[in-house]
Amino acid sequence: MADSLPANSVGLVTPQFARFTAPLQLDCGTALEPYELAYETYGTLNSARDNAILICPALSGDHHAAGYHPAALNKPGWWDNCIGPGKPVDTQRFFVVCVNNLGGCAGSSGPRSLNPATGQIYGPDFPLVTVRDWVESQARLADLLGIETWAAVMGGSLGGMQALQWAVDYPTRLRHAIVIAAAARLSTQNIAFNEVARHAIRSDADFHAGRYYEHGVVPARGLMLARMLGHITYLSDDVLMAKFGRELRDGKLNYGYDIEFQIESYLRYQGESFVKHFDANTYLLMTKSLDYFDPAARYGDSLKTALARTTAKFFVASFTSDWRFSPARSRDIVRAILDCNLDVSYVELESELGHDSFLLEIPQYHAALSTYFGRVTTGAARA
């Protein structure tokens, strides 16, 4: 079966699990112990152990970034177009690690896990973990894997925020930070959209204060609404117009509340699909982590000061039609990096595909990534 997979794929992959028993002190004040991280790796760690790249997932991403699981041969990992032999993150050169973050719902400890202290499902008792907490957990995973310094830490959106936080918290443990379609902190409007999404979930009659597992239900209506709303903000007005326009599903108006326009059909489908595999408590937690992210806060509200100690080089990219994390937000990051006299490449990519662009195979975008990764030296070339 694996023979039929694309030649430029990393092929069949198997998730791995690491269990950590040392307490992880969290931003919220409590400690997590023990906990598990689910992760995947692609490529081979070289003898110098200097070719490792950490991929940080976005809100709904998990550790399955590339390749195929045997049970889903028609659906590669979420960033498969970018990671693989000959792709921008070339697994012939790099050892790639991707993790399901704490609080997730794909294998790492999260609201759906058993709370070892009670023997019950955590549910709403799973602590609110932050981007800083994730970076700390990823650093411990790096220790476990024998990776002292990442060749690069990379991510888009919430993943890009983790890459940025890495440069702040472990300023010398990464040589490159790849920060795509991100922001140094959310705008008020971003927080507002997140709050509406959370309110949709939490006001669902099936939410049961987050203990819906025990009631044998899920707050599907609320989570569906949250995802529908998210989808609108991930796409640009222009691309929605180009893809769906005002096209009617039945070719005529029905003057009722069933679906009239194709866009309504699309959004409902997206919402319904999402509810089947994603956990509502994780959605709540991830949006909170987004809201809280603010690496400058501990440095007198100065991102420059926050980044002052890092030795990393930066690649920052934004997309012209991304209104959720607009180019202006990426420019804020670039300005702080420049103020630190650090090495930064910045590309503002033409795309009408909105925030989702970072996940898509846009030639100009992937060419820029490939070019940049050409600068990420490893092994003998570094010496």
Added chain:
Amino acid sequence: MADSLPANSVGLVTPQFARFTAPLQLDCGTALEPYELAYETYGTLNSARDNAILICPALSGDHHAAGYHPAALNKPGWWDNCIGPGKPVDTQRFFVVCVNNLGGCAGSSGPRSLNPATGQIYGPDFPLVTVRDWVESQARLADLLGIETWAAVMGGSLGGMQALQWAVDYPTRLRHAIVIAAAARLSTQNIAFNEVARHAIRSDADFHAGRYYEHGVVPARGLMLARMLGHITYLSDDVLMAKFGRELRDGKLNYGYDIEFQIESYLRYQGESFVKHFDANTYLLMTKSLDYFDPAARYGDSLKTALARTTAKFFVASFTSDWRFSPARSRDIVRAILDCNLDVSYVELESELGHDSFLLEIPQYHAALSTYFGRVTTGAARA
């Protein structure tokens, strides 16, 4: 008490009600009969009957556009800053009429009214009325009031759409069309936001397929969500940032799901207030009417053709930070008017206040309106 009202107010006002027994044939195919319209008037109709201005309300607006009701002396009508003696719509010169549209929930026939055919509350059986239907109902009100031709038909947002539709459907019954912060039709993104709002209401466990009145409940959670979402889109990212920033309600993060940021508090307050006075079925209907609006559709998708027969002059205005109905949408309208060789004034007003700008007392905006209304001649000056 009325003595304490502002001198430039129209003062105390009393809603009026008109009952229509001739069937109103609706776009959806059914006919409405009988039906009632609630309306208010300010100023005096002159002897030439040529100084009447129709104000068309937006989604949540009603007939109470200016002045005060005795029971709410602290809260003037929704467009009081624009209508009154010496204001842009000067009630010393003009006779102003504002109507609660069919399907509304403030006095005109709508989902909360009794269905004369059954003796029960209409609820979801109230037909989906369109902007065209509203214009027809407003024309019948004009007949009743003895107004052959409006000096101007005016509105913002959904109200501006009605002004535009007037020029299409009754091309010679208005001398001026004042179209503010509107669009010739919704974009896909607009429809998508409306669909999320409707889905929030319709998936509320208290919705009961629209027959919630009979259950003694209202789908408060869904309607609240719809309003919260609406609010985000009525305001710009910049004004949200300026008003609320990332200010914390308690001055520190609490790492929980209660309100953390002031913006969350504001949105919840807006949502909760709205639910107290607005009807969910009306919200559904109004958003559908927005989605359906497309005056060009019956004219080969050409707004130019749709407007070709009108003799009206136009004033079109947009606001720079309005991303719900952006300046580009107003320019579409202006282009069609110019293609008809009709008289049009267009102002693109600097404002960081988003779509809501059209309701606010922005000096440059009100000055532009006042200047334009100087051109709207009446009585002896017209002769």
